[in-house]
Amino acid sequence: xxxxxxxxxxxxxxxxxxxxxxxxxxxxxxxxxxxxxxxxxxxxxxxxxxxxxxxxxxxxxxxxxxxxxxxxxxxxxxxxxxxxxxxxxxxxxxxxxxxxxxxxxxxxxxxxxxxxxxxxxxxxxxxxxxxxxxxxxxxxxxxxxxxxxxxxxxxxxxxxxxxxxxxxxxxxxxxxxxxxxxxxxxxxxxxxxxxxxxxxxxxxxxxxxxxxxxxxxxxxxxxxxxxxxxxxxxxxxxxxxxxxxxxxxxxxxxxxxxxxxxxxxxxxxxxxxxxxxxxxxxxxxxxxxxxxxxxxxxxxxxxxxxxxxxxxxxxxxxxxxxxxxxxxxxxxxxxxxxxxxxxxxxxxxxxxxxxxxxxxxxxxxxxxxxxxxxxxxxxxxxxxxxxxxxxxxxxxxxxxxxxxxxxxxxxxxxxxxxxxxxxxxxxxxxxxxxxxxxxxxxxxxxxxx
Amino acid sequence: xxxxxxxxxxxxxxxxxxxxxxxxxxxxxxxxxxxxxxxxxxxxxxxxxxxxxxxxxxxxxxxxxxxxxxxxxxxxxxxxxxxxxxxxxxxxxxxxxxxxxxxxxxxxxx
Numbered sequence: 149x150x151x152x153x154x155x156x157x158x159x160x161x162x163x164x165x166x167x168x169x170x171x172x173x174x175x176x177x178x179x180x181x182x183x184x185x186x187x188x189x190x191x192x193x194x195x196x197x198x199x200x201x202x203x204x205x206x207x208x209x210x211x212x213x214x215x216x217x218x219x220x221x222x223x224x225x226x227x228x229x230x231x232x233x234x235x236x237x238x239x240x241x242x243x244x245x246x247x248x249x250x251x252x253x254x255x256x257x258x259x260x261x262x263x264x265x266x267x268x269x270x271x272x273x274x275x276x277x278x279x280x281x282x283x284x285x286x287x288x289x290x291x292x293x294x295x296x297x298x299x300x301x302x303x304x305x306x307x308x309x310x311x312x313x314x315x316x317x318x319x320x321x322x323x324x325x326x327x328x329x330x331x332x333x334x335x336x337x338x339x340x341x342x343x344x345x346x347x348x349x350x351x352x353x354x355x356x357x358x359x360x361x362x363x364x365x366x367x368x369x370x371x372x373x374x375x376x377x378x379x380x381x382x383x384x385x386x387x388x389x390x391x392x393x394x395x396x397x398x399x400x401x402x403x404x405x406x407x408x409x410x411x412x413x414x415x416x417x418x419x420x421x422x423x424x425x426x427x428x429x430x431x432x433x434x435x436x437x438x439x440x441x442x443x444x445x446x447x448x449x450x451x452x453x454x455x456x457x458x459x460x461x462x463x464x465x466x467x468x469x470x471x472x473x474x475x476x477x478x479x480x481x482x483x484x485x486x487x488x489x490x491x492x493x494x495x496x497x498x499x500x501x502x503x504x505x506x507x508x509x510x511x512x513x514x515x516x517x518x519x520x521x522x523x524x525x526x527x528x529x530x531x532x533x534x535x536x537x538x539x540x541x542x543x544x545x546x547x548x549x550x551x552x553x554x555x556x557x558x559x560x561x562x563x564x565x566x567x568x569x570x571x572x573x574x575x576x577x578x579x580x581x582x583x584x585x586x587x588x589x590x591x592x593x594x595x596x597x
Numbered sequence: 598x599x600x601x602x603x604x605x606x607x608x609x610x611x612x613x614x615x616x617x618x619x620x621x622x623x624x625x626x627x628x629x630x631x632x633x634x635x636x637x638x639x640x641x642x643x644x645x646x647x648x649x650x651x652x653x654x655x656x657x658x659x660x661x662x663x664x665x666x667x668x669x670x671x672x673x674x675x676x677x678x679x680x681x682x683x684x685x686x687x688x689x690x691x692x693x694x695x696x697x698x699x700x701x702x703x704x705x706x707x
Contacts, residue, residue, distance in 0.1 A: 211678035
């Protein structure tokens with residue numbers, strides 16, 4: 149470690165060490181030499197045309213010729229030296245800038261290594277927060293905060309979630325690492341597919357529950373914040389994983405259906421650790437790889453069991469894994485299933501590569517510093533039917549930025565936003581947001597071996 | 598040593614000043630080169646790029662050295678040129694003086 153004010157750089161080929169302040173000072177010396185040469189060239193350029201030189205040439209033409217020849221040679225040498233000084237100074241500054249960038253990248257990579265080791269546990273909700281005691285579904289009760297205050301976030305989490313480009317950089321570097329350093333379009337999904345093959349998918353077992361009076365008491369949704377709030381309610385009450393709401397709306401425009409799909413509940417990084425919960429890490433990988441999963445098929449069964457009729461407009465709403473499942477279903481259900489998805493709302497979901505038809509109106513919420521939407525390694529498409537809203541809420545931790553509470557605040561911002569695109573989306577979703585009545589059915593999707 | 602002879606063609610003071618200015622530049626470049634040389638030895642920079650830069654710097658110091666040498670040579674040449682031009686001006690002045698004296702003698706003949 150060097151004294152304050154200087155930066156040490158290590159890494160790369162051939163063991164690099166440089167005092168960047170020294171390099172900058174040396175570049176300034178070269179600038180000084182270049183300045184001297186430039187002044188000298190100005191004098192040389194004018195000396196031959198000076199009246200004193202012209203007069204002396206008439207008296208001593210041979211000497212004048214010698215002076216002219218030498219001045220030409222000196223000028224050429226000075227021009228070469230000037231160019232050399234400027235080039236060397238620029239090279240030094242460029243090296244210093246590169247080293248500083250490399251140093252910053254090194255710091256970021258160190259963060260990413262820490263992130264890679266701790267990410268799964270960081271994404272899981274903090275103990276006690278937003279979790280409820282075990283109990284059967286529907287079990288919808290108001291979201292409450294219980295348990296101890298979350299510990300101070302680790303430094304890497306704070307850096308990772310407050311640096312707007314770091315989350316995307318993390319995913320892209322991880323993808324590059326997985327492909328041996330070769331940038332491959334869609335590599336993230338390919339890698340996810342390779343990993344997903346190690347997880348057993350299974351057959352969905354869908355359990356229906358009675359109508360949920362707690363959810364219905366809130367009434368039909370009136371805004372995108374209401375949509376996220378209902379999803380948060382279901383998520384908070386989901387103890388067994390794979391909880392899905394099918395909400396039938398009745399209003400002036402007829403029946404509409406909203407499906408709430410909750411996110412990951414089991415972070416089983418070891419594929420040998422099988423779980424009956426459909427919303428596990430293996431399903432995450434399958435969804436990221438754009439493959440069918442037990443969770444997705446379970447949602448289709450839930451729609452049938454809830455009595456959703458062919459042709460009825462459906463809005464799919466999902467957080468995290470739920471959003472990925474919803475995005476896949478938006479494409480799959482249009483393909484001859486009889487169900488008609490017209491709207492898709494996702495919160496913190498990597499759906500940039502999902503094959504979503506242009507007939508589906510997409511509202512994708514992405515919170516600043518949330519790593520999960522970056523996991524596909526691509527930006528969401530910019531299309532007329534697809535709006536991506538960037539929000540900025542939540543404490544600077546991986547979980548805090550991904551939590552539904554942060555997205556609820558973001559959705560409230562989106563509702564208040566007067567952007568014409570958002571206004572257009574609200575108009576297109578008006579039939580879902582002006583219903584008179586809502587009846588919520590709750591399903592739990594589990595995995596049979 | 599011939600006496601300086603005023604001449605409308607020769608501005609000796611300006612030529613002397615120019616010669617001194619060029620000599621000053623030569624000294625300035627030598628000082629710059631010397632400082633670059635000594636500070637380069639103190640650089641704490643070890644990498645393949647540093648080795649490449651050392652080669653470039655070596656060449657650059659050579660260029661500065663040659664540029665300074667040519668300036669010093671030019672300064673000396675200007676000084677010599679001023680001297681020879683001065684000598685020529687003095688010779689012309691003497692010639693003009695003797696020519697005038699001859700004319701004067703002819704004119705004074707009865």
